[in-house]
Amino acid sequence: MLIYEYKLDGTQAQYRAIDEAIRVTQFIRNKCLRLWMDTRGINRNDLQCFCSQLAQEYDFAILLNSQARQAAADRAWAAISRFYDNCRNQKPGKKGYPQFQHDCRSVEYKQTGWRLEPDGRHLTFTDGCGIGRLRLIGSRDLATRPLPAINRVRLIRRADGYYAQCAIQAERHIEHVPTGKHTGIDLGLKAFLTDAEGNTVANPRHLRKAERKLKRLHRRLSRTQKTSQHRKKARKKLAKGYLKVQRQREDFARKTANALITSHDLIAYEHLRIANLVKNRKLAKSISDAAWGRFIGWLTYYGHIHNIPVIAVEPAFTSQDCSACGARVKKSLSVRTHICPSFGVVLDRDHNGARNILAKAYRTVGQTGTGEAQATPNASGQNASTRSGRKARTGKRAG
Template sequence: MLIYEYKLDGTKAQYAALDEAIRVVQFIRNKCLRLWMDEHASKNDLQCYCAALAKEFPFARALNSQARQASADRAWFAISRFYDNCKQKKPGKKGYPKFQHDNRSVEDKATGWKLEPDGRHITFTDGCGVGRLRLVGTRDIETFPVKQIKRVRILRRADGYYCQFAVQAERHIEHVPTGKLVGIDVGLKTFYTDSEGATVENPRHYRKAEKRLKRLQRRLSKKQKKSQNRKKARQSVAKAHLKVQRQREDFARKAANALVSSHDLIAFEDLRIANMVRNRRLAKSISDAAWGRFLSWVNYYAALHNIPVIAVPPHFTSQNCSACGTCVKKSLSVRTHICTGCGVVLDRDHNAAVNILQKALSTVG
C-alpha cells in the first residue's frame, strides 16, 4: 500500500465544511464507543449502528455512508487493541478506549469522492458541501487506475488541510549486495555508531528550536482567552512544533534509507524506549532523538530491500568487551571502553555496536 499526499487548496467555506465533516466523524466514533461500553456491542453491531445514527441525526446523514463505517472501524480498532493487550497480559495499563476530543481526519473508501482525469482536482460528492478542491503536490496519482485507490483521507494540520490517497500497489526495489554486515548502537551524543566505528551526528531538532518555541509559548500565554489574537498565537506555536516534527521525520527516513541501502544485514538493540523516557533528566533528549521512528523506517526499508534486520537484547552490550568478553562496569558518564582483560581501548558506543553485531550473528548464524 502506497500513500500519496497532497495539500488541499480551497475556500474558507470549503474548509469550514471539512471541519464539520471531521466533527461528525468524531461524534460517530464516540457514539459507537458508548454503545460498546453500555451493551458490549460487536464490530458488526457498530457497523449497523451507523445507519441508525444517520436516521436519528441529520448532520450524520450528510456524511458519506462509507465514511461513517470507517468511523465505526476506528472505534473498533481501539476496542480490539484493548482486548489484545488484556489477552497478552501486557504489563501496566491496557489502553482502555477513551472518548476522542481532538479528531483531525475523515476517511472515505470507494465512494464519496471523484478524482478528475488530470489528477489535480478532487470533488467530494457527499452531503457535507465540500465540493471541488485543488490538489497541490508533485505526485502523479492520475497514473493509477481509480480501482487501485482504496482510501481517501483528509487531514487537518497546523498549516492547512491535506489529502492522502491509499493506493494498492507494490513497491519493488532491487538491492545491490555490498557484503557488509553492521550493528548499530543508538545514543544521545551521536545519533548512532556502527560496528565499523562510523558515526552519524545527532541533529537535535527540538533543542535547536526550543528557544523559539518558548518565545512563542510566552506570547500565547499573554493573549486574552477566546480572543482572535490568542487563536493566531496558538496557530504559530502549532506550526513551529509541526516544523520540528517534519524535520525529525525527514532525518529518520533519509538516515534509515542510507543505512539499509549500504548493508546486507542490520542489527540493533531491542530497546524499551517507553520505559527509558521515564528518566526525567533524559526524557527530552530521548524524545528529540526519535529512535523509535528511525528504527521503524529501518524495518520498512529493509523489507523493501529484502535484507534481514535483527533486534538483539540490550543486556551488557556496553559493559562486555567486544574483543575478549570481559565485563567492565561503566557508568553512563564513562564514554571510553578500556578492557582490564585484554587492554583494548574503544569508544563506548563502538564497543557496544560490535557486541550487538556479534549477538545478531550468533542468532542467525
Template sequence: MIIYEFKVKGKDKQYRAIDDAIRTSQFIQNKCLHYWMDNKDKKVDKYVLNKYCAVLAAEFPFADELNSMARQSAAERAWSAISRFYDNCKKKIKGKKGFPKFKKHCRSVEYKTSGWALSTNRKTITFRDKKGIETLKLKGTYDLNYYDIKQIKRVRLVRRADGYYAQFAIDTDLKIETQPTGQVVGIDLGLKYFIADNKGNIEQSPQFYRKSEKQLNRANRKKSKKFDPKKKKAKQPQSTNYHKARNRYAKKHLRVSRQRKEYCKRVAYSVIQSNDLVAYEDLNVKGMVRNRRLAKSISDAGWSTFRSWLEYFGHKYGKLTVAAPPHNTSQNCSNCGKKVKKSLSTRTHVCPHCGYVKDRDVNAAINILKLGLSTVGHTGTYAWGDLPSWAIGASLSSNGESTNQESHGFLRE
C-alpha cells in the first residue's frame, strides 16, 4: 500500500465544505465512541458501529450529507482506538492502556471506494456527496494513470496549515530487486550524533527544532498577544488577527516537521542502499520522552520517523532490517563483553578489563550489530524484515498525518 499526495486547489466555499465534512467525520467518530461506552455490557464490534452510522444519518441531516462509506471510515477510526485499547489490556502492558478519547481537533475525512470520481486525465477529483465539495484540481508530480481505479482503496482530504491535500491509498507492491552489497551495519541512535555505525561513520544531528526555536517562540508570543481570554470565557470566536497569527505559527512548525522527515528519509535510504542487513536499536521512544530533561532533544531527533523509513526502504529493496534490544549496548564492551558503567556525559568507552578504547556510540553500534546478527533466522526475535511496522493497516489517524509517506507519501497507521 502506497500513498500519493497532491495539493488540492478550489474555491473558498469548497474549502469550507471540506471543513464541514471533516467536522461531520469527527462528530460520527465521537458518537460511535460514546455508543461503545454506553453499551459496554453488550457485544459492540466494528460491524455494530458501521450499522450505527445509518442511525446517525437518519437522526442528523448534516451526517446524512456525508457519503455512507465516509461515515463508515469514521466509525472504523473509533473502532481502531477501541481495539487497540483491548489489545493493550490483553497484553497487560505496564502503565496506561490507552483508553479511547474523544477527538477535539480532527484534520481529515476519509472516503473509501465511493463518493468520489477522478477525471479522464486524472488531474481533477469530484466528490459526489451532498457536502458541496464538488471538483478540485490536483497539484503534484505523481501520475495516477499508472494505476487502475480499482487499486485506489481510499481517498483522504487532509487540512494542514498551508492548505488542503488529497491522499490516494493505492494497493500495489513496490518491491525492487537490487544487487547484494555484501555489507552489514549496526546503527546506534543518539543525541550528539544522529546515527553512528560500527565502522566509525557518524551523521551529525541536524536539530531542526533547536535551530528554529527562537522563530517559533517569537511567533507563539505574537499569537498569544492577540488571544482574548474574555472572548473564550464568553464562548465567542477569537479575532481574525489571532487566527492569522495562529496559522503563521502552525506553518513554522509544519516546516520543521517536513525538514526532519526529509532528512530521516534521505539518511535511511542511504543506509539501506549501502548494506544488505541493518541492525538498529529497538528503542521505546514513547517512554523515553517522559524524561523532562531530554524530551525536547529526543523529539527533535526523529528516531521513530527514521526507523519507519528504514523499515519501509528495507521492505521495498529487499534488505533485512533487525531491531535489536538496546539494553546495555552502551555499557558493555564490544571487545571483551564485560560491563563498563558510564554516565550519559561520558562520550568515550574505556574498558578497564581489556584496555579497549572507542567512541561510546561506535562501541554501542558494534554491540547492536552483534545482537542483530545473533537474532537473524530465529523464531520470535526482533527481526522486522518480513512485516515492517508501516505495513500494519491502511487507515489514517484523524489528524491526517502518516508516519511513512513517500511523496509525502507512504502510510502507516
C-alpha cells in the first residue's frame, strides 16, 4: 500500500464544505463511541449499522457519503479494539480507554463518493457535502493509475492548507545493490546515531532551534482576546511553526534511514521502549525532539523494500560490555568514553555500543543466512525488522 499526498487547490466555499464533512465525521465517531459505552456487547458490525440510523435521525449526517460514515465508525472501533488488546495483554499503566474526539482533522472516503478525473489532476466529490471539484497539486501522476487501484481518499486539514491522500494498492520494491557492509547503530542525544565503524550523524535538534520563535508565537497568542480574529491568526501562525518542525523531523528521519539502507547489507539496532524513556522529565524533550521512533519506522520500511535484514536486538548492557573482550565495565551516563582495564581498549561510548549491537545480531541470527526471512514484514506490512532476544528492556541510557 502506497500513500500519495497532494495539496488541494479550491475555493473558500469548498474548504468550508471540507470542514463540515470533517465535523460530521467527528460527530459520527463520537456517537458510535457513546453507543459502545452505554450498551454492552457492541461489536464492529453494530457500529456500522448504527451509521444508517444516524443518517435518518440527523439531516446533516445523511449529506456525508455512506462509506465515509462507515469509515468514521471504523475509527471508533479502532480505539475500542486497541483498548481491548491492551487489557488482554495486561499492558502496564493506563490501558487507553477510548475518549471523545474534539479536534478531528480528516475525513476518509472509501470506494464511493469521489471520482478521479481523466487528467489525473482533479478529484470530484459527489456526496451531499458540496465539496465539488478540487485540483491536486503534486509531482506524482495519477492519470496512469487505473481507478480500482485507488482504495481510499482522505481529506486532511493542516495549518497551511488542505491535503488529499490517495491510498494506492501497490507493492514497492527496489533492486538493492550489494555493498558487503554490515553495521550496528547506537541511537543517542549527543550524536543522533553512531555506527559500528565509528561514523556519526549529528543530532539536528529541530525543536531546540525553533524554540525561540515558538515561544514568541506563544506569547503573542496569550495576549490576544478569545474568539477574536487576532487570536485565530496567532493560532494559525503557531500551528505553522510546529508543523514546520514536524516536517523537518520527518524529512531528516527518512533521508538518514534511506542512506543507511542503501549503503549496507545488514543493519542492527536496539529495540528501545521510547514510551518509557520519555518518562525521564529531564530528557523527555530531547528524546522527543530526536524522533527515534520515526527513524526506526523508516529504517524498517526501507529495509523491507530493499529486501535486506534490519534486526532489532535487546539493549541490555550494550554500553557497559567491552566490544573487544566482553568484560563488563560499569559507567554512568556522564562517562562518554569506554576504557577497558583488561585490554586497554579506548572507544567512544556510543561506538562501543554500536559494535556490541552488531555482535548481538550476529550471535542471534548468524553472520550468514540472514536474508529475506529477517527482512519480511508481518501481515500488515508495517514492521520489517527482526527482533532478537527474548524480551527487550523497558529503558536505555539516553546519551
